[in-house]
Amino acid sequence: MNGMPTDNKLAFIFDMDGVLTDNMRFHADSWVELFKDYGLEGLDAERYLVETAGMKGLDVLRYFLDPKISEAEAERLTELKDFLYRVMSRDLIKPMPGLPGFLDAAAEREIRLGIGTGAGPRNIDYVLGLLNLTDTFQAIVNPFQVRNGKPHPDIFLRAAELLEVDPSACIVFEDALPGVEAARKAGIKCIAVTTTNSADAFSSFDNVVRIIADFRELAIDDLCRIFHKNQPATLL
Numbered sequence: 001m002n003g004m005p006t007d008n009k010l011a012f013i014f015d016m017d018g019v020l021t022d023n024m025r026f027h028a029d030s031w032v033e034l035f036k037d038y039g040l041e042g043l044d045a046e047r048y049l050v051e052t053a054g055m056k057g058l059d060v061l062r063y064f065l066d067p068k069i070s071e072a073e074a075e076r077l078t079e080l081k082d083f084l085y086r087v088m089s090r091d092l093i094k095p096m097p098g099l100p101g102f103l104d105a106a107a108e109r110e111i112r113l114g115i116g117t118g119a120g121p122r123n124i125d126y127v128l129g130l131l132n133l134t135d136t137f138q139a140i141v142n143p144f145q146v147r148n149g150k151p152h153p154d155i156f157l158r159a160a161e162l163l164e165v166d167p168s169a170c171i172v173f174e175d176a177l178p179g180v181e182a183a184r185k186a187g188i189k190c191i192a193v194t195t196t197n198s199a200d201a202f203s204s205f206d207n208v209v210r211i212i213a214d215f216r217e218l219a220i221d222d223l224c225r226i227f228h229k230n231q232p233a234t235l236l
Contacts, residue, residue: 009110009111009112009163009164009165009169010111010112010165010169010170010171010223010224011111011112011113011114011159011160011163011165011169011170011171012106012111012112012113012114012170012171012173012223013114013115013116013156013159013160013163013170013171013172013173013188014113014114014115014116014137014172014173015054015115015116015117015118015172015173015174015175015176015179016115016117016119016124016127016128017054017117017118017119017123017127017175018053018054018175018176018193018195018196019096019173019174019175019193019195020095020096020099020115020127020128020131020133021093021094021095021096021127021130021131022094022096022195023089023092023093023127024049024053024175024176024195024196025045025049026085026088026089026092027048027053027085028045028046028048028049028053029045029088030081030082030084030085030088031043031045031048031060031064031081032044032045032048033084034077034080034081034084035064035065038065038077040064040065043064048060048064049176049196049197050177050196050197050201051063052064052178053175053176053177053178053179053196054118054150054151054174054175054176054177054178054179054182055118055149055150055151055178056118056120056143056149056150057074057075057077057078057081057082057120058071058074058075058078058149059149060078061074061077061078062074065077078120082120082122082123085123086123086126090130093127093130093131094131095131095133096193096195096214096215097214097215097216098214098215098216098217098218099214099215101215102215102218102220103133103136105220106220107136109220109224111220111224112138112139112163112164112165113136113137113138113163114137114138114139114140114141114159114160114162114163115137115139115140115141115159116141116155116156116158116159116172116182117140117141117142117143117155118142118143118149118150118155118179119142120142120143120144121142121144124140124142138162138163139159139162139163140159141155141156141158141159141162142155143155145158146158150176150178150179150181150182151177151178151179151181151182151185152182152185153182153183153185153186153187154182155182156170156172156182156183156186156188157186160186160188167186167187167188168187168188170188170189171188171189171190171191171209171223172186172188172189172190172191173190173191173193174190174191174192174193175192175193175194175195175196175197176196176197177197177201177202180192180202180205180207180208181205183207184205184206184207188207189207189208189209190205190207190208190209191208191209191210191211191212191218191223192205192208192210192211192212193211193212193213193214194211194212194213195213199211
């Protein structure tokens with residue numbers, strides 16, 4: 001493993017929340033409850049999901065609560081929010097329909113699998129443990145490992161680097177608009193998942209090659225054909 005791209009390899013990079021599991025509503029509700037406790041009224045779950053879903057906690061807090069909040073205070077508040085999220089969701093985290101079979105089919109074809117998420121390490125361990133996916137991914141990148149979180153491309157570029165695959169030979173799976181934008185800036189094609197946004201919300205992104213409700217709508221061979229047979233990205 002030398003960190004250099006490997007020829008003829010394809011990689012799938014998954015956002016975690018809202019992609020591997022349909023849990024973004026739990027995150028949204030916990031942020032809303034936290035902000036209410038700090039006097040921020042008028043924020044509902046839908047606004048959080050559309051405007052900041054996928055961003056790291058520091059960026060969410062600076063966006064909604066205080067643009068000058070310190071990193072230390074943001075970390076404290078994010079952990080409060082994450083504790084509330086875990087309490088709310090512990091018995092409700094389930095794999096996205098079709099996900100286990102999709103991951104198995106990808107592994108059979110030696111497609112490299114990674115995660116590029118705005119979640120912190122504790123939430124990553126929590127979700128992957130509940131989904132029984134702890135040992136599934138060859139690379140996992142969270143926002144604390146890069147300079148900038150989504151919508152900047154850093155997370156996905158780092159994941160591609162760790163997977164030793166060129167970004168042009170990756171597909172990102174995303175539910176959040178900042179994440180799709182991060183993939184676009186990284187030069188990576190994206191499959192959009194409609195757990196957080198409607199299909200129409202992704203219409204302006206030229207890197208979105210397919211819009212799905214869940215993984216039952218995808219065939220591995222169709223995705224491989226884009227790259228291995230030099231076909232254009234015309235899955236829509």
